[in-house]
Amino acid sequence: GDSVTQMEGPVTLSEEAFLTINCTYTATGYPSLFWYVQYPGEGLQLLLKATKADDKGSNKGFEATYRKETTSFHLEKGSVQVSDSAVYFCALRGQAGTALIFGKGTTLSVSS
Amino acid sequence: NAGVTQTPKFQVLKTGQSMTLQCAQDMNHEYMSWYRQDPGMGLRLIHYSVGAGITDQGEVPNGYNVSRSTTEDFPLRLLSAAPSQTSVYFCASSRDTLNYGYTFGSGTRLTVV
Numbered sequence: 001g002d003s004v005t006q007m008e009g010p011v012t013l014s015e016e017a018f019l020t021i022n023c024t025y026t027a028t029g030y031p032s033l034f035w036y037v038q039y040p041g042e043g044l045q046l047l048l049k050a051t052k053a054d055d056k057g058s059n060k061g062f063e064a065t066y067r068k069e070t071t072s073f074h075l076e077k078g079s080v081q082v083s084d085s086a087v088y089f090c091a092l093r094g095q096a097g098t099a100l101i102f103g104k105g106t107t108l109s110v111s112s
Numbered sequence: 113n114a115g116v117t118q119t120p121k122f123q124v125l126k127t128g129q130s131m132t133l134q135c136a137q138d139m140n141h142e143y144m145s146w147y148r149q150d151p152g153m154g155l156r157l158i159h160y161s162v163g164a165g166i167t168d169q170g171e172v173p174n175g176y177n178v179s180r181s182t183t184e185d186f187p188l189r190l191l192s193a194a195p196s197q198t199s200v201y202f203c204a205s206s207r208d209t210l211n212y213g214y215t216f217g218s219g220t221r222l223t224v225v
Contacts (some may be wrong), residue, residue, distance in 0.1 A: 032210050043202060044155075044216040051211040089154065097210040098162060099145045099170065104154035 002027040002094045006103035009087075013080055013110050021075040021106045023064075023090035031092040033057075033066050033073040034100065038087045047075075047088070080110045114138050118203050118217035125193040125224045133188040133220050135203030141215070142208040144186040145170070146178065148199040149219075155202065161186055162208065193224045 007022040025031065032051045036044040048057035053068035062077045073090060090103040119134045137144065145160040157170030161180040175197060177189040186205075190197060200221050204214040 034213050036213075036216075043218040044204075046213040046215075049211075049213055093210055093213075095210070097208065098143065098168070099157050099160045100155075100204070100214050101157070102147075102155040104152065 002031065002092060002101045004090050004092055004101055004103040006088075006090045006106055009105070009107040011106060011108045013108070015082055015110055015112050016079045017110075019075070019077040019080045019084075019108065021088055021090075021108070023073045023075065023103060025071050025073065025090075025092050027071075027092055027094050029095035030068075031094045033064070034091045034093070035062070035064055035073070035075050036089040036091060036102075038089065038105075040086070044089065080108070082110050082112050084108060085110045116203055116205055116215050116217035118201075118220050120220060121218065122221050123223070125190070125222065127193060127195060127224060129193050130189065130191055131193065133190075133201055133203075133222070135186045135188065135217060136184050137186075137203075137205040137215070138184065139205060139215065140183060141205035142183070143206040143214075144180065145204045145206075145214065146176070146186070146188045147202045147204065148172065148197075149202060150199050158188065158201075190222075195224045198222060198224045 034049045035047040037047045048059040050057040050066035056065045091100045146158040147155040159178040161167045203217045206214040
């Protein structure tokens, strides 16, 4: 079945550092890919998405490119802020389109 | 514009008790899902629905029931609560297109003692 694997956390960075959170997936066909963010004590918010190969999703300085050849959707940000501290989830919506399949999440902690 | 509304926000149950977690959306979304979030496990799909009258099991359905009598509502029932069901529960809804993300509620934190 479809699955998502993302790097284990926690990831601890200083403010203005470069961020990469790796995400790879297994799916038949051409899924849509998503990054969600969860701030402490809150629900999940959609951060960005990409719906076909080579698409780049971007939002709030975060970017991720849908790489079909490596089945990856790595999240990047050039300069993190303390306010980016949160849990980040990679997810896919497969060809059946019924529900999202999530990775286990990566906790990011940014210090000033 | 409320989005996805979950009630209650917090609940403590005794082992063996039953209860219903409520979920309602006002976006006329066809698809709705229930997830549980546990430390180190990410979000796991419990049940989902692709429209009124249609439900199906996800990854971890045991101990939970759902029904979908209207487009707006998708309640999750715990028939006989167990400590293993202590978790944070999220309801989400979406349009029926592959390219669309899900909108999440704010969650219900359930403790079974």
